[in-house]
Amino acid sequence: MANFTTHIGVAASAGAVIAASGLSAQLWPLTQAPAIVLLVALGGIMPDIDADKSHSTRLIFTVLAITAALAALALTQTSLSWLGATCLALGLYVGIRDVFAVVFRALTRHRASWHSLLAIAGVMFSTVTISFRCFGQPARLAWSDGLAVALGMLIHLLLDECFSIDLEGARLKRSFGTALKLFDYRRPYATALMASATMLIMPWMPRWPF
Numbered sequence: 001m002a003n004f005t006t007h008i009g010v011a012a013s014a015g016a017v018i019a020a021s022g023l024s025a026q027l028w029p030l031t032q033a034p035a036i037v038l039l040v041a042l043g044g045i046m047p048d049i050d051a052d053k054s055h056s057t058r059l060i061f062t063v064l065a066i067t068a069a070l071a072a073l074a075l076t077q078t079s080l081s082w083l084g085a086t087c088l089a090l091g092l093y094v095g096i097r098d099v100f101a102v103v104f105r106a107l108t109r110h111r112a113s114w115h116s117l118l119a120i121a122g123v124m125f126s127t128v129t130i131s132f133r134c135f136g137q138p139a140r141l142a143w144s145d146g147l148a149v150a151l152g153m154l155i156h157l158l159l160d161e162c163f164s165i166d167l168e169g170a171r172l173k174r175s176f177g178t179a180l181k182l183f184d185y186r187r188p189y190a191t192a193l194m195a196s197a198t199m200l201i202m203p204w205m206p207r208w209p210f
Contacts, residue, residue: 008045011156019034035148043150048110050108065095065097068093069092070089071134072085072092075134113183113194115160117182119194
């Protein structure tokens with residue numbers, strides 16, 4: 001499989017190309033371009049969220065913790081005091097980064113459910129919903145955010161499959177086929193849980209704007 005540097009480097013490069021192309025086609029304003037690059041890069045390491053003690057895992061959960069803290073501040077600024085909102089944001093940050101991350105790694109297995117097209121759909125829908133509901137992005141930009149993360153994840157899966165091909169030995173490694181799959185065929189309960197969570201998110205999403 002490809003390493004952390006390859007995943008994030010290729011995804012960030014693709015994100016830069018997509019961001020520039022979108023600007024040229026007037027699909028989003030200049031202020032959206034950095035977000036597109038960052039989201040594609042984040043998607044490029046997202047499938048490794050279930051890898052124990054990896055750079056990807058630490059970075060992903062840190063980003064998720066920061067996002068949750070900022071979303072909490074945005075949603076509670078009118079209902080809670082400044083102190084209350086700050087405490088809630090800090091609690092979410094620590095809880096996700098230092099508690100939930102440990103539990104998540106203990107319950108998941110690398111190259112299982114998160115290396116699948118179903119996971120890409122779930123993360124994309126979640127990103128669209130959070131961008132639209134929590135950060136007040138217009139539907140077009142919210143969908144752009146979701147598609148950016150999905151593209152990064154797809155790049156990750158394709159890279160893993162490419163690195164599973166031994167060109168010199170003209171053979172396929174044992175890892176071939178474990179990354180780019182529709183869903184985790186060997187763990188039906190995990191697949192059903194991920195599919196259910198994805199469907200529950202769908203009613204909260206904005207309509208397709210393109």
